[in-house]
Amino acid sequence: MTVIIGLEIHCQLNTNTKLFCGCSTDYRDDGPNTHVCPVCLGLPGSLPVLNRQAVVYALRVAKALHCEVPEFSEFARKNYFYPDLPKAFQITQYDKPLALGGYIEIEAEAGGEKRINLTRIHMEEDPGRLVHKGSGDRGRYTLVDYNRSGVPLIEIVTEPELSSPKEARRFLNKLRATLEYLGIYDSEREGSLRVDANISIKGYERVEVKNITSYKGVEKALTFEITRQKGMIRRNAQIVRETRHYQEARGVTTSARSKEMEHDYRYFPEPDLAPLQVSSWVEEIELPELPDTRRDRFMQQYGISLNHARTLTGDLRLAEFFEEVASGIPEVAAPWTADILLGELNYRDMPISKVPVPHFNALLEEVKKGTITDTSAVEILRLLLNQVMEGSTPEMPGAVIARLGLSKEEGGAFREIVASVLAENGPAVADQRAGKAGAINFLVGQVMKATRGRADPKEIARIIEDLLKE
């Protein structure tokens, strides 16, 4: 059963002001309805005026994604009723979008690159935000915060060319990285990237899944929906063409009642906004270094592996972080950043921007000099991250090494500890003398435990053999 996935990605542009009014888009730390004016509240008589920067940002995306920008584009009204939509229409683009076509290349399942084609990119305004209150049939009501109303969005629509949730995740990773590199999007703003997906099994009806509000939810939502559809096919049940909502908390998709979805949007050109003629601007746009170029440069400049380069360039802040710490010691910095640090950050759900560069740098220096073991280095890193999380002043690795006595000492210092471990583990010593496999590892492990990881395991093994020979 072949899976066919197409995505519609809504991305908030990182402008100072909203798409059609001068209200600030920096509302996330403020109370509801504090960043609102007659325009974004849809008060009678207010008129929209287009934010030039939003158009520049959208064109930057269009150019980076290899789209064609037609000579004319225009805004249209999409008419429907919902309490988050203060004018009862959304200003969007319909039959004359800002950009057409384009593509993104992602890592293919079988290795190499796979090209995912885009249908279009258009601009539109974000609706407000609803909060559901009360319970019971008569008790429920809705509260609205219009701070988000009018924030500029671009909607990027792909062709149905993705074949698995994993590919969809890779596509989104690549897209998100590109948007960040372009400086038009802030991944740390909550809800700044939202996804709708069209999913079908080849030969069957297509289902639209809306409301995937976190980019991490996409793979889960797609996997659930594909399993659901395959299950229905196996049971010979009919898949109906419908819209389903993704329930983030439960990780399931549920059918939207058909009446709610009975829309006739009655699109027509927005009379209050002049058409756009901006195709000539594209030439003048200078693109920054994008993820693929940076990945190739990292491999060349730092001599690191494709996998490490791909991981490190997959996120703008991570790439910038790496460049700060990589300078003298890329061969240490690459695995420690891409494999170890990233793992620890994911575990803590902590952004890379919180990691103090001088501290991490000093830690890498210690690793490079060989003053501490890898185990100790990880311990120091965890301590560092925990200190940042708790909000206490992070200690420099040198101080931690001294305080906890983690410095990898010369073999001599451990001879006593090794001797006592051997004395306490008679049976294992006997096994070792008898040449039983694994006995040495057990003994080394015991010593490591007793030295809390400060010792170099190879060095310990050598000392054990030395002592047993005596």
Added chain:
Amino acid sequence: MGSKMSFDKPDPDNAFITLCREIDYQEGPLSGIPIAIKDNISTAGIQTTCGSKILKGYIPPYDAHVITLIRSAGGAIVGKTNMDEFGMGTTTESSAFGPTTNPVDPTRVPGGSSGGSAAAVASGLVRMALGTDTGGSIRCPASFCGIVGLKPTYGRVSRYGLIAYANSLEQIGPLARNVRDCALLYSCIAGYDPRDGTSLDLPAPTPLRSEIQGKRIGVPAEFFGEGVDPAVASVVQSGIQRLEELGAVIVPCSMPSMRYALAAYYVTSMSEASSNLGRYDGVRYGQAPDTVRSWHDAYSEIRRAGFGEEVRRRILLGSFALSAGYQGKYYAKAQAARQMVRDDFERLFESVDIIAGPTMPTVAFRLGETSDPLSMYLADILTVPANLAGVPALSVPCGTAHGMPVGLQLIGRHFAEDEILAAALAFEEGSA
């Protein structure tokens, strides 16, 4: 600096919805002149209803651009005038606040939709007033009440704060008892406003002069076609003859697109209105919806109870004209027809300076005379072409028929307000 005025006059024609009894005003070209404002223009702190129950009690938190301009020019805003609900009418009878009567004959309508503004001026309650004109809503009541009214070029006066009925057609404009006052108020409100993306950055209006000598005046045969009351036609014909006597050159001509103009106007305005009026759901302003019901039910109920019949008729027809399967037949065709009207004007203005004809096909109707919507729509046939093309047009009194005022309509090229005002002044002086 600031002065105070009190305004406490009886309003026998029901021209006002809201009266401001104590008014502060500043020094300026309009200093201390009482000015009435149509109730679809937002006034900070003063109730603004559009003549609709659904906006009863709505107090805008901001001033329309024209209000800011009038206040800084010293105008004394004495109240908000009655109008057809949301501007949808030709009689001011569809207001939720009761009809306005015509000061010339209280058994007749003042015209619409700016009927309150026209009646306030014609009865002498105020010297001038602002109206809005989407398909004739300034010129019609000016004609019916025997005063002067100007619809400026689309984009000449900021619409910021004008509560939209049909965005692509409407303009705010002045009504006054004579051309000089009309031009004075116009000169205070014309100009660029960055908050209206359709507003144009043009030089200020030139001082009013009287000029008609040598002007070529086109008179389209279609303006005297079927439906035009012969008595009205004859009054206007003699008015045009007077223009000739004053030195104008009369050029008979033809506007074939008139055939489509009314349908193009109604399809466009209803379509835009159906979208513009979607926001009246009671959530953010206006009468509160029942929040316990689901939103479609709550909205349907508040919009049933809050909008009058004509408004609902137009919202439904406009929604239909934009709906899937019908948009190509109605909305798209209307835009093509609109282009034909523009092309006709462009062609005519290559050989004439001004186009003249009657403003309205008849004199003011009797109150309650017409209840059939289509025949009411047909009364707009002579005023809608200027809105479709965005060109300036005015109505100036030119005599009476059946004892009621008749208006002469003068239509100019884009941004040629000065030229049609100059011709109107010459006509007014020549008639005096």
Added chain:
Amino acid sequence: MVSKEDVAHIATIADIGVDESELELFTGQFNAILEYFGILDSVEGMGGATRSRSNVFRDDVVVPSLPHEEILKNSTDPEDGFIRAPRVI
């Protein structure tokens, strides 16, 4: 020709309540009006009334928003700074 059902359907889309008696009235009127609009059938071409301008922008500079009290002033019964709306679930 539009039927009563067509008018009722449009009323649903437009969120406008229409009484049964009105439905009858509107349907008759709509047919008369739409018949008149039928004159547009003889217009050649579709859409595209030329728009005289393009590229009208403002700069991306923050302008103060309305005071919070002004935003809530015209709404009924706001709660914790939110505006109250009918339920959606």
